[in-house]
Amino acid sequence: MEFQLSVKHLLLMFAFIFLIINCGGPSQLKIEAARYSIIPRPQKLTEKNGNFNLNSDTKLAIVGQDDKLAGLADYVRQQFGVPTGFAFEEAPDAQSNVLILKIDEQVEGKDGSYRLRVDHDKIEITAPNARGLFYGLQTVRQLLPYAIESRDLVEGVEWSLPCVEIEDAPRFVYRGMHLDVGRHFFPVSFIKKYIDLLALQKMNYFHWHLTEDQGWRIEIKKYPKLTQVGAFRKQTITTHASKKPYIYDGQPYGGFYTQDEIREIVAYAQKRFVTIVPEIEMPGHSSAALAAYPELGCTGGPYEVANRWGIFKDVYCAGNEKTFQFLEDVLSEVAELFPGKYIHIGGDECPKDRWKTCPECQARMKKEGLKDEHELQSYFIHRIENFLLSKNRYIIGWDEILEGGLAPQATVMSWRGIKGGIAAARQHHDVIMTPTSHCYFDYYQADPATQPLAIGGFLPLQKVYFYEPVPEELTEEEARYILGAQGNVWTEYMDNEKEVEYMAFPRACALAEVVWTNKEQKNWFDFLSRLQGFYGHLYAMGVNYFRGNVGELIELNKKLQ
DSSP, X not given: OOOOOOHHHHXXXXXXXXXXXXXXXXXXXXXXXXXXXXXXXXXXXXXXXEEEEOOTTOEEEEESOOTTHHHHHHHHHHHTHHHHOOOOOBOTTOOSSEEEEEEOTTOOSSTTOEEEEEOSSXXXXXXXXXXXXXXXXXXXXXXXXXXXXXXXXXXXXXXXXXXXXXXXXXSOSEXXXXXXXXXXXXXXXXXXXHHHHHHHTTOOEEEEEOEETTEEOBOOTTOTHHHHTTTEESOOBOSOTTSSSOOBOOOOEEOOBOHHHHHHHHHHHHHTTOEEEEEEEESSSOHHHHHHOGGGBSSOOOOOOXXXXXXXXXXXXXXXXXXXXXXHHHHHHHHHHOOSSEXXXXXXXXXXXXXXXXXXXXXXXXXXXXXXXXXXXXXXXXHHHHHHHHTTOEEEEEGGGGTTOOOTTOEEEEOSSSHHHHHHHHXXXXXXXXXXXXXXXXXXXXXXXXXXXXXXXXXXXXXHHXXXXXXXTSOHHHHTTEEEEEEBOOOTTOOSHHHHHHHHTTHHHHHHHHHHSOGGGOOXXXXXXXXXXXXXXXXXXXXXXXXXXXXXXXXXXXXXX
């Protein structure tokens, strides 16, 4: 059951916690960080006395067969070898002063399970596959000094970690974070950093929102105008989209990822056991595509790449065969670039105004026996799903794809609360929970008067932490269709990397624990203690995480009394 608190009591407790936590850098923390500052919390941890010290003689032993083990060896030498300066030479028979990575099919649990034992003379990670070994390495990484995050040699550090025994496994199979690059564009280097941060917390899906009204961000060879025209807008709104008159900056803005850059990012993510879910929006949120190819709209245009945020009436024409040919061509190239089984096709916030007056759309409805425009959208989604199934890909859509009838093998992302997820699970469809109430990290996390401009709402760290992805309304059988949950970072009001980091962390840390740790193992105060140690890793990685401000939380609470 979800932990229920009024906003007033939530703020009181949240303020109290921050009264005992210094909000500066890790060297200034006033409360003691947990000895085992691991996020997400392992399912079972047994404390032990003593420490293991990595040194220049520490060897690497790899035991077992898995085609990804060589990549793990490279990862160890990069992540651990660069800052320490140690070679981690392979010595399969080493029994002491060694880091052992061992494939053991007897380790039970969902994909990603591992066992970790740190003794004074060795570290041993066992898992049924390379993914589990990688997650064990992330736990080791978190137990080491913060300087392990450096991409340069760090001298004068004692590379020590506490002895421990851990048995660990994920609760959910889908543990995701999202990033919108359509509203604001972010470079390859930041996308890699974002993926690193997900991997550090054992998250396994990166939902990459690549197309929007305000920008098309993926190169499609067959349709070059998508990036020549659709990737750039004339200017950008500088005030909140709910306020008029709109004010613009007058500056052209844009950018896109080449297919070579996307391949590079996909390969980078694969080495960190993160699957990328690309999103190509349809039938709505398509202004950028229509600006490039106006024949795909109901009116023929002219259209322009949107300069402000919101929902726009011009969408893909559902009665035009050219629309489906275009989307099939686009999705064919997308499927070649992204090897994961999922492709997100949006499906949200699609106004039906144009369809209601479009002769081609009305003719399509008559021909297919569709009673209204909601069923026309369902026809659209069904048709796209059938095409992607021919490519051995499965669609994910926002919960609006339920309207008019759900495509047979679609996975639903429930964002407008939890009702869509409940309905889909009861129809035996897979569900990823991402309700605005708990998973929208573009919401304010403190008093809006003191925070960067955001879309609205209020979602403090504690509310994220106490989220329960499985609705209590579901039966045990229906609950099996809840794959997990995802945090969403929409970037209308985040125009640089530091703002994205500020909004995402540490709320992403709380969500990482929600989707990994069994709910009976979760403990809010214990999480805060471990978070203090984890902050050190964020700090060392140059992450601009939200540190909180006690004063503004207390003042906000006063206003609500």
